[in-house]
Amino acid sequence: GRHSMLPRHMQRLGRDWIAHLNSSQVFALNSPVSTCMRWAGHYPWASFPLPVDFSANWRLPPFFGPWRQFQNSNWQLDNFAQNSCFHLPNPSMKSEGEEPLTKKRRLSGQHDTPAPEEETNFSNQKESLCLSVAQNEKSDSNKKGTIKRHWEYFCQHSRTMKIFENKETDQSNRECEAKFDFTVMSYNILSQNLLEDNSHLYKHCRQRLLIWTYRFPNILQEIKQLDADVLCLQEVQEDHYRKEIKSSLESLGYHCEYKMRTGRKPDGCAICFKTSKFSLISSNPVEFFRRDIPLLDRDNVGLVLLLQPKLQCETNAAICIANTHLLYNPRRGDIKLTQLAMLLAEIASVAPQKDGTFCPIIICGDFNSVPGSPLYRFIKEGKLNYEGLAIGKVSGQEQFPRGQRILSIPIWPKKLGISQNCVYEIKQQQKEGNAGEKMEEAELDSTKEIVIASEKLSSKLQHRFKLSSVYSHYFPETGMPEVTTCHSRSAVTVDYIFYSAANDDTAAQPGAEDSFHGGLKLLGRLALLTEKDLWTVNGLPNENNSSDHLPLLAEFRLIER
Numbered sequence: 001g002r003h004s005m006l007p008r009h010m011q012r013l014g015r016d017w018i019a020h021l022n023s024s025q026v027f028a029l030n031s032p033v034s035t036c037m038r039w040a041g042h043y044p045w046a047s048f049p050l051p052v053d054f055s056a057n058w059r060l061p062p063f064f065g066p067w068r069q070f071q072n073s074n075w076q077l078d079n080f081a082q083n084s085c086f087h088l089p090n091p092s093m094k095s096e097g098e099e100p101l102t103k104k105r106r107l108s109g110q111h112d113t114p115a116p117e118e119e120t121n122f123s124n125q126k127e128s129l130c131l132s133v134a135q136n137e138k139s140d141s142n143k144k145g146t147i148k149r150h151w152e153y154f155c156q157h158s159r160t161m162k163i164f165e166n167k168e169t170d171q172s173n174r175e176c177e178a179k180f181d182f183t184v185m186s187y188n189i190l191s192q193n194l195l196e197d198n199s200h201l202y203k204h205c206r207q208r209l210l211i212w213t214y215r216f217p218n219i220l221q222e223i224k225q226l227d228a229d230v231l232c233l234q235e236v237q238e239d240h241y242r243k244e245i246k247s248s249l250e251s252l253g254y255h256c257e258y259k260m261r262t263g264r265k266p267d268g269c270a271i272c273f274k275t276s277k278f279s280l281i282s283s284n285p286v287e288f289f290r291r292d293i294p295l296l297d298r299d300n301v302g303l304v305l306l307l308q309p310k311l312q313c314e315t316n317a318a319i320c321i322a323n324t325h326l327l328y329n330p331r332r333g334d335i336k337l338t339q340l341a342m343l344l345a346e347i348a349s350v351a352p353q354k355d356g357t358f359c360p361i362i363i364c365g366d367f368n369s370v371p372g373s374p375l376y377r378f379i380k381e382g383k384l385n386y387e388g389l390a391i392g393k394v395s396g397q398e399q400f401p402r403g404q405r406i407l408s409i410p411i412w413p414k415k416l417g418i419s420q421n422c423v424y425e426i427k428q429q430q431k432e433g434n435a436g437e438k439m440e441e442a443e444l445d446s447t448k449e450i451v452i453a454s455e456k457l458s459s460k461l462q463h464r465f466k467l468s469s470v471y472s473h474y475f476p477e478t479g480m481p482e483v484t485t486c487h488s489r490s491a492v493t494v495d496y497i498f499y500s501a502a503n504d505d506t507a508a509q510p511g512a513e514d515s516f517h518g519g520l521k522l523l524g525r526l527a528l529l530t531e532k533d534l535w536t537v538n539g540l541p542n543e544n545n546s547s548d549h550l551p552l553l554a555e556f557r558l559i560e561r
Helices: 006-013 069-072 077-085 116-129 134-139 192-197 211-224 238-251 334-352 376-381 425-434 442-458 531-535
Strands: 037-041 050-052 152-153 177-186 230-237 256-260 265-275 278-287 300-310 319-325 362-365 383-385 461-464 467-469 495-500 521-528 553-558
Touching: 069 334, 134 319, 177 211, 177 319, 177 362, 177 495, 192 230, 211 238, 230 238, 230 319, 230 362, 238 256, 238 265, 238 278, 256 278, 256 300, 265 278, 265 319, 265 467, 278 334, 319 334, 334 362, 334 376, 376 467, 376 495, 495 553
Parallel strands: 177 230, 319 362
Antiparallel strands: 037 050, 152 521, 177 553, 230 265, 256 265, 278 300, 300 319, 362 495, 383 461, 467 495, 521 553
8 A cells, every 4th residue: 555665664763763754754543554563652642652553453542532533633744743753764865774863872772761861852852853844845956865055154245155156256356455265174085994894884875875986076076066275184095095086186276285094094184275375384294193102002193284375465474274083982082182182282383473473273173072072172262171081071972971981180191292281392492492591401301390290280281272163063043953974873063173263253252362363254154964954865975975974164264463
């Protein structure tokens, strides 16, 4: 009959699994139902779980009310979608291994019972997830299977429409001002090697969509369409970079810098910039692996570039662009914080100007940490007191962290040569020597010992950069979280673009200050999506988006002081 496929879908869905609904898929209770289907779920009219037996002898519970009254009620699509929270899979999810929206608890081995802190928001979440998909269908004006992302403007004079329209070359006709507009993209393109090693994350995908020869043209097309002036790419596989990625990007006018990971996994980070917009001052790779430090036994890397904008008038302006991919392991927050400190120390050594101030800074990457986590707050607030903090709570990746060991004080040993202020101690001493503060060698050693001893008593990390996030991480209209990655086990934000905001940047978060030497004004950003949006196209990767991450894109204006 009309519901011949219903039993297979229902057996896969489980109790709380919700997918989107079309008018042709409304499950009315007066429709024929297979007698072989049994499904444990929620009655939409009950506030507690009940076993449901869709058999030949199935009857409505007595507390529901007269059956005739129910038959005569207004049983329309809108009422059903808002009240029942019982949907069938959207037909756009065409993969044989497709799995609907709220799969991640079951796949990650967690119990189906909501956690106490989840229960208070569970009804709100279900209500949000059960909204009509008309909004998505309206915005889905492109080819089938795509979701259109719109541009959010923060400045009326933004020229970001070049992304979707023909480029304008009016900059050369403008008066010579100390202003410079440019776009930056951060994109984890999903290494093919890592995809194949973690195939369990992509059970919802058709196999043909996971082949590199299918994926790379899609990724390259995204890069062409978004047309960013600076690309910060993560999970760039070395052999693919050498054979096709680098040459393809160079043909688009980019100069590429690449740093491969130091271990067996053959991927790394790349920063590519348009030679028509920037020239390279310096390229500084950062290796987080240290053979002599047991804590730093992971092979993640970072890359820090100092670029000079090509302005119409002569200027000494420079921009520091950093890119990294921090350790994934949710239980090793100590390693994550140390890797971050090493990146910040390199930035602090690259970004200073002749007058001692810092040039504007942009930090991109996959930080494997969620918004509001201690690591995230440290980046934005410039300080973190980690006393008593469990290593499993640093990144906020797990709701119930398995890493319970408390962070040691200090986190990393003194031989790393990085202070709790996230600067290189040796370079700091050299700077003091250049300022005329020369000491006897014995006195210098004793002073260094005092500094290290005081740090052992302190559990406070600091850095000097005043950073804001391009994205706000929640949609103001609905309160739903933005998502930057979505696969079979999670849908969260772990990718970021941080920047040093100018004083007049209205888009900057409260607390952002002038970046010591002018700053950056956020003109616009490419809007992110919700988890619900992404599962309307079967999550990531899908037919048109060939990574399990979304590209982040922002336009800035460089403001010189």
